[in-house]
Amino acid sequence: DTGVSQNPRHKITKRGQNVTFRCDPISEHNRLYWYRQTLGQGPEFLTYFQNEAQLEKSRLLSDRFSAERPKGSFSTLEIQRTEQGDSAMYLCASSLGYRNEYGYTFGSGTRLTVV
Amino acid sequence: AQTVTQSQPEMSVQEAETVTLSCTYDTSESDYYLFWYKQPPSRQMILVIRQEAYKQQNATENRFSVNFQKAAKSFSLKISDSQLGDAAMYFCAYRSATSQGAQKLVFGQGTRLTINP
Numbered sequence: 001d002t003g004v005s006q007n008p009r010h011k012i013t014k015r016g017q018n019v020t021f022r023c024d025p026i027s028e029h030n031r032l033y034w035y036r037q038t039l040g041q042g043p044e045f046l047t048y049f050q051n052e053a054q055l056e057k058s059r060l061l062s063d064r065f066s067a068e069r070p071k072g073s074f075s076t077l078e079i080q081r082t083e084q085g086d087s088a089m090y091l092c093a094s095s096l097g098y099r100n101e102y103g104y105t106f107g108s109g110t111r112l113t114v115v
Numbered sequence: 116a117q118t119v120t121q122s123q124p125e126m127s128v129q130e131a132e133t134v135t136l137s138c139t140y141d142t143s144e145s146d147y148y149l150f151w152y153k154q155p156p157s158r159q160m161i162l163v164i165r166q167e168a169y170k171q172q173n174a175t176e177n178r179f180s181v182n183f184q185k186a187a188k189s190f191s192l193k194i195s196d197s198q199l200g201d202a203a204m205y206f207c208a209y210r211s212a213t214s215q216g217a218q219k220l221v222f223g224q225g226t227r228l229t230i231n232p
Contacts, residue, residue, distance in 0.1 A: 033219065042119075042206050042222030043160075056219070089158065093220075104220065106160035 004107035006092050012113045013082055020078045021110045025094030032075050033104060034067060035091040036060065043091055049075060082114045117142045119209050121223035128197045129231050135182075136192045136226045138207030145169075146212040149183065150220070151192045154204040163205070166190065168212070194228075202230045 005024040013019050025032050030051050035043035046065070048056045051072035061067075069075040079086055089111050093104035119140045128134035140149070151163040166174045166183045174181050178195045194201055207223040
């Protein structure tokens, strides 16, 4: 297992286009998280899955954002009608159980630039 | 809601010397975890050290140690014998230990650490 994998690493898109990112967590991890990190800031929570169920969404996740985790394996994050304010690093993390004392394992992120 | 504050946007230290990064947090919970994460320029967040709130003993991992003051809600990171590879953004993070909810991480704004050779 090579850790949490995110693709693509970089994405440049024109305003108004739709984009989709993929996250492949560590295979035995049942919890998956999406965070957004803008330049010079700490990551902010977007949404959380336990297995295939999306159990919590941040108010940051507008109706242009949708996330899925079919079959409790990989996850996708889609942004529709992108805006310049969506430009950020999108981080995925996974963990096993809720009393995972070791925090999460993060992926390297997908950097989105909306022009 | 819990908040985490890192009041030092940037810090620098001479190689081989010691540096302390500050973090304060606000919570009404009694059971939680605190973490320090390192984010090198490659961007992958790496766990440096963690502290369980119910443990009074400060956590230590090799050259990294914390000063956890629960009453003051303070959680500082001390890096001893600084090395060039320690240069990175450092984030302090909080996570509830309850069984309810997402147990999401709440991050501070980060401190950029520069190591001077």
